[in-house]
Amino acid sequence: MKAQNLLALILIPMGLIIAAVPPNTTKPYKLTAGELLAEVNTRSQYVTPETVADMLVNKDPTLRLIDVRSSDEFEKFSLPGAVNIPVADLLSDKYTEILDQGVKMNVFYSNGTIAANEAWMITRQLGYSNNFVLEGGLNYWFDSIMNPQKPDNTSPDEEFAKYDFRKSAGMALGGGAPVQAAVDKTAPSSKPAVKPAQKKKKAAGGC
Amino acid sequence: MGPLVVNEIITENTNLFLAFIIGIGFGFVLESSGFSSSRKLAGVFYGYDTVVLKVFFTAAITGMLGLLFFSLFGWIDLSLVYVNPTFLPSAILGGVIMGLGFIMGGYCPGTSFCGASIGKIDALVFIGGLFLGVLIFGLGYDIWEGIYMAGSMGDPKVSESLGLSDGVFGLLLIVVALAMFRVAEWAETKWPREEY
Known part of the structure; x- marks a missing residue:
């Protein structure tokens, strides 16, 4: 048989198969369950409120707070400069550029830590890095930063140092007053628009 | 994987x-x-x-x-x-230059090294020309940059363009x-x- 006919006999059926089957759109998960469990056990995804408060006060440009609660809750109160990506919309294409990047430190927060952890786990499984969870969520944020409790007189010095830091950070971030007051201050102005992602980023390489 | x-x-x-x-x-x-x-x-x-x-x-x-x-x-x-990003004008211009070189020299860049490796003189001359071209492009980049970077189309696939x-x-x-x-x-x- 002529080589060309043989080639046609092999290539055309393969072409027919590939034309007939739907394209594979599933994304292979990056981490095995064991690897993810190991990460969860080290609690390496958590960022303390003190770290976040410090970055906020210093206006650290690498920090990006991501509010994973619903947009209603986000409207009522959000941390300064936070963007709103509800967990339900996490996989929307327009947020890919925010979640899958190597420059900024994304910190998810919700009221507690459950929704934030959900967001973290999903993005981690997609293979995204630089995503973290605010330890204790907003509830602990208010307890620790906005309304810190003065430690007992018998407490060690570190406790007082922590208290002083929390108190000054809280003041700088509009705390030190009842929670309600803070709500008014951080009204719509603290809401940068989320720009829709143009195109999915690809790994560089090639010839 | x-x-x-x-x-x-x-x-x-x-x-x-x-x-x-x-x-x-x-x-x-x-x-x-x-x-x-x-x-x-x-x-x-x-x-x-x-x-x-x-x-x-x-x-x-x-x-x-x-x-x-x-x-x-x-x-x-x-x-x-x-996927290599597409710059249509420079791709066409580059294709014409490369095609002319191919007809005149009888080699494309890869095959010229292939020929040189078995000692073909014409392949060695072709490589000399290739480096000359690289030098001209590199040293005169300011002149070519306008054409080189014109008409960026991202990295579209033909299948996508045809739907x-x-x-x-x-x-x-x-x-x-x-x-x-x-x-x-x-x-x-x-x-x-x-x-x-």
């Missing part, structure tokens, strides 16, 4: 090493298929020898089918595979390639060359 480097299954250095091994294999196949002969290569423009067309199109559709099937099996994530799925476009390409092989063989009998 794939691409191996992007998913950090192999390191950048291992990748370069694999490229080195594959490169040697590629060069060997090129030489043994007669791609080190400028007359054979130039034959594709005159019709007496179309092996260049057949070999490169076979390679392209084989590679394409491989990638599509790998993607189907979930062995490679095609969205992570690098076809990758698989359907793949099948079309295979059929077109096989038809072209027929035409090429016909051309070889129509404009034969006795000896080269």
